[in-house]
Amino acid sequence: MALDFTNFARVFAVAMLLMAAAMSVAYADDDDDDYKFNVNNATWKSECGACHVAYPPGLLPAESWRAIMSGLARHFGSDASLDAASAHEITAFLEKNADTGKHELSDKPLLRITETRRFKSEHSEVAARHWKNPRVKSRANCGACHTTADSGDFSEDNVKIPR
């Protein structure tokens, strides 16, 4: 009996180790679970963070960023035009760190993060009254609730909905 139990314990321990290894591989492959984005470009940060939080490149696919960058003169009712060198540098940074998930690809690139399926599913439990709160004003005002949005950290732990 004692011997059987030891064997069982060994087999069990090995099985748990294998499971843990399989799980960590699964997590590493799922980029949707990574809510700390690359925000490491000074030109992008100052130019694209002048009117709103600089939205991390990982929130939209490259097609969307290209469409946004080619329409800056008429940018959501604002003129956000840039000199050619800055535009070039920022476009390269956005493309390199864009969302590569296939789930947002469509014929017409979305220009708003807040219209992506990913945004909608991540916020499906946020009540309508919070979006209407004058301290939030717009869904695009990420920093109203994501206290560490400036550093590219959108993890749940740092969310604080204003009352």
Ligand code: HEC
């Ligand atoms: C002159 C001000 C201004 C500058 C500079 C600016 N934006 Fe914007 N941007 C806006 C306004 C206004 C909106 C609409 C915000 C809203 O709907 O609440 C917006 C919205 C956006 C949105 C959509 C947000 C959403 O999901 O609803 C993206 C993406 C965006 N900007 C990217 C950029 C990028 C990239 C740059 C730098 C190249 C940039 N913006 C620079 C004014 C600006």
Ligand code: HEC
């Ligand atoms: C009204 C407050 C509010 C605003 C504004 C808001 N969010 Fe959120 N967001 C939340 C809440 C609350 C959650 C957590 C939902 C949950 O419990 O799963 C969340 C979750 C997320 C997550 C998933 C985090 C995780 O760890 O699961 C991401 C990514 C995210 N938001 C990005 C954004 C972006 C980008 C913007 C702006 C374009 C934005 N949010 C605007 C409240 C907000």
